[in-house]
Amino acid sequence: MIRLAGVSQAYGDQPVVEDVSMSVEPGEVLAIIGPSGVGKTTLLRILALFVRPTAGRVDVDGDSAWDVDEDRRLALRRKSGMVFQEASLFDATVARNVEYGLRVRRSWDDRLRDAVRSVVSSNGTPEAVERALAAVGLGHKLDQRATSLSGGEAQRVSFARALAYDPTYLLLDEPTSDLDPRNTGAIEEAVLEARDRGIGVVVATHDMHQAERIADRVGVLLSDGLTEVGSAEQIFEDPTDERTRKFVSGELVY
Amino acid sequence: MSVPLEPVVMLPALLEFPFREGYVRSIIYVSLYVSGTAVILSTLFSIPVAIVMGFADFPGKQVVKAIINTGMGFPSVVVGLIVLFVVSNQGPLGALELIFTKEAMIMSQFVLATPPITAISLAAVSGVGDNVRDAARALGGTRLDVALVVIKEARYGIATAVLAGFGRAISEVGSVLIVGGNITSASGISKTRTLTTAIQLEARQGQYNTALVLGVVLVALVLAVNAVVVRFGDEGAMNR
DSSP states (O other), X not given: OEEEEEEEEEEXXXXXXXXEEEEEOTTOEEEEEOOTTSSHHHHHHHHTTSSOOSEEEEEETTEETTTSOHHHHHHHHTTEEEEOSSOOOOSSBHHHHHHHHHHHTSOHHHHHHHHHHHHHSOOOOOHHHHHHHHHTTOGGGTTSBGGGSOHHXXXXXXXXXXXXXXXXXXXXXXXXXXXXXXXXXXXXHHHXXXXXXXOEEEEEESXXXXXXXXXXXXXXXXXXXXXXXXXHHHHHHOOSSHHXXXXXXXXXXX | OOOOOSHHHHHHHHHHOOSOTTHHHHHHHHHHHHHHHHHHHHHHHHHHHHHHHHHOOXXXXXXXXXXXXXXXXXXXXXXXHHHHHHHSTTSTTGGGOXXXXXXXXXXXXXXXXXXXXXXXXXXXXXXXXXXXHHHHHHTTOOHHHHHHHHHHHTHHHHHHHHHHHHHHHHTOOHHHHHHHOOOBOTTSOBSSOOHHHHHHHHHHTTOHHHHHHHXXXXXXXXXXXXXXXXXXXHHHHHHO
């Protein structure tokens, strides 16, 4: 479980996220919904251990992430995969992109040996890479250059790249905001499959319909903080917080 | 004095190749050895500097940047003069007896090649988006992994930087003449004579044909190195 307790983040004097407490368990999809500019991305970066919050505590599977040494923190960070709004693929083949997370987890000895071997012959594609690409319906694009993919395909590869090393948690930052319905559907399907495999997914989105479609639980992040976290049904049908009610019914205009 | 550059005159010069045996080969060797070693050392120094300059904020960063940019236009004869003082008998490295050696030439070419290699690498590295670095980190990369991703993404720019540095080193006359001395052994084999200093000497002695042939060799060498580096970059791109 990743748990945030009283987490705040400020850049200079500007508070971005204030006093947020929440958690995500393996095997569930938690959607963080809210309008643009309320700190959804910052919250995900805190969950991914990219930034140390200015206040509060981040626990990953029982370890307080910012109170352990750097090696341990790297191990905790490696439990999560993150997908950004932009696909951000490397200028290489699709297979090399998807393999990246597996590669950095291998020892330097193995990596050097592979690099030397790749000069004389192909090292082949790891099964995990093929499986991850098949999960997003792009198993046939293994050898294509990442730069030649369409925007939707690139984002699906980016998802497969985070899935390939079998993370415990997946953090998705507006993963479908630039995509057409077909590619959005492919990613949503892959999210649900990942959940069924026991992965804990946090997806930040401003698309409430998407949250309704895929989330088990929903957190509502507004400019004054995380107003409510509850089951998707409860948040959309019967919110307890007045600000949440106004936001999900479209009355609260930012 | 007439300059015999007409094609009819040049042809026999090319065919007869009017040099002592091993002379041209030894000059090419010295040129490539000195410039190649200097550029390799410069690259090993410049890329980490470019990475640190590109991604870290530290006091004095602007000053370092200004020094690098000034270094790009630094006159080579002045560099040669400074290296000469450093390696001369009274200089701080006098005890190493480096004066008029290839090592002294490598030192001066290192000083000349480093600013362009660093500046162009820095521009290339800075051009790699934050999103690519974030992705490498998000996928579990350590700082070293992220730096390697940045180098790979910036490989074309870095290759250009290396070529620019090599171009500056191998085509340079002033400093290698001062610190190397343009010396050949008694048997006529180059000790510190490079293609450029040889061309300078031949032209001064009125041996224009010889100078021209050496010039062609120099240009061919630069083109060949360019082709190899560009090819290497393309293949690296497919295998990464």
